[in-house]
Amino acid sequence: MxxxxxxxxxxxxxxxxxxxxxxxxxxxxxxxxxxxxxxxxxxxxxxxxxxxxxxxxxxxxxxxxxxxxxxxxxxxxxxxxxxxxxxxxxxxxxxxxxxxxxxxxxxxxxxxxxxxxxxxxxxxxISQLATLRTERDRLLQLAAINAVLPSILHEIRNPIGAITTTIEVMIEEAPAATQADLHAILTVLRQLSLTLQGVGAVGRELRCDRPCVVDLPIEEAARVLEAKARSRGVALVCRVESMPLLQLDPAVLRAIVGNLVENALAATAAGGRVLVTAHYGGGVFRVRVRDNGRGMDPQTLAHATDLFFTTKPLGSGIGLSLCARAVQTAGGQLRIDSHVGLGTTVDIELPIASDR
Ligand SMILES: Nc1ncnc2c1ncn2[C@@H]1O[C@H](COP(=O)(O)OP(=O)(O)OP(=O)(O)O)[C@@H](O)[C@H]1O
Ligand SMILES: [Mg+2]
Structure with missing residues (x-):
């Protein structure tokens, strides 16, 4: 040439x-x-x-x-x-x-x-190589989490189980005046236990082999966070329609909704509102967590589901990433619509057959 x-x-x-x-x-x-x-x-x-x-x-x-x-x-x-x-x-x-x-x-x-x-x-x-490298790093990070998470959870869950049993025994023998306090402690311990189940669960498969109740775990996820919402002055409203049994793992579902509500509460100031809705129709399971909190700027929105992306001083940046992955692996989609100063809406849509 x-x-x-x-x-x-x-x-x-x-x-x-x-x-x-x-x-x-x-x-x-x-x-x-x-x-x-x-x-x-x-x-x-x-x-x-x-x-x-x-x-x-x-x-x-x-x-x-x-x-x-x-x-x-x-x-x-x-x-x-x-x-x-x-x-x-x-x-x-x-x-x-x-x-x-x-x-x-x-x-x-x-x-x-x-x-x-x-x-x-x-x-x-080397674009393809760069993509492969990013994916390799992500998998290595996930592998590291997977390796340490079970032992950490084990170390925390066991003492909580022991304390729960002790309180249950104490309630039976305690005078009436103390019983109310012990019941309150027991409620918090059970909520803690549910939350910990969720920590491990969000990395698991959302779909499962047996038909399960799905409305209850969504309500539970919200209920566990009600005290937190109250203490922040945020109204947490949960409207879950009754749904047929679906082949979705309740623990994973609870963990996903729990993560989304945690994020929504963290972003919403006193006087604000977090709304959780869920329904099933036309062969599609839908969950929406909407808040009228601070919202995300375009940069945050673009990276919100990246593993380890966080804007919080003590955040791990794991929550949304694992939620999105669990929904996508199950064949669904997790979409985020967010505007600074107006709030954030996270939508989960998952096509799934029901037995009904
Ligand atoms: N509802 C929301 N409103 C505003 N920003 C949000 C919302 N949900 C997520 N974000 C942004 O996305 C980032 C990533 O969220 P993600 O749940 O993955 O991690 P995190 O909440 O920071 O930490 P953690 O792993 O403890 O959940 C958050 O740090 C925050 O900047
Ligand atoms: Mg989070």
């Missing part, structure tokens, strides 16, 4: 710099053809200005003209490691009218250049 975008000077340098040695009489032409077919982008720059770009480089960078362009204009540095080793880095670019892509660059100095002013830049589209 010689379309004016390639200087013969650079092409001759390339033959030596890239080790592509010509065997025909027209060595430069053979080298040029080899570089034209290269699956990676290749740039050669002298004193920070591009002198050669192969066709793949134009395609990857989404630019028709590269020769004569300053390196810096592309957001590329010209530094190589002090040791002379090639420098490697990644850059996300968005060519006009095309989706963003992740490019991986290797910059090396040209061996034959006595002044050390020539740079060879080899680069490839």
């Amino acid at each position: 010689d379309d004016g975008r390639t200087s013969s000077l650079a092409r001759t340098d390339l033959a030596s710099a890239t080790g592509v040695r010509a065997v025909s009489s027209d060595g430069a032409a053979v080298t040029g053809r080899a570089l034209d077919c290269l699956a990676a982008g290749l740039l050669v720059a002298r004193r920070g200005v591009i002198e050669y770009a192969n066709p793949r480089a134009h395609a990857l960078l989404g630019r028709a003209l590269l020769v004569g362009t300053a390196f810096a204009e592309l957001g590329l540095g010209t530094d190589v490691a002090a040791s002379g080793e090639p420098a490697r880095f990644e850059l996300e670019i968005q060519p006009a009218g095309q989706p963003p892509r992740q490019l991986g660059f290797t910059i090396s100095s040209c061996g034959d250049d006595p002044h050390g002013e020539t740079r060879l830049v080899l680069f490839q589209d």
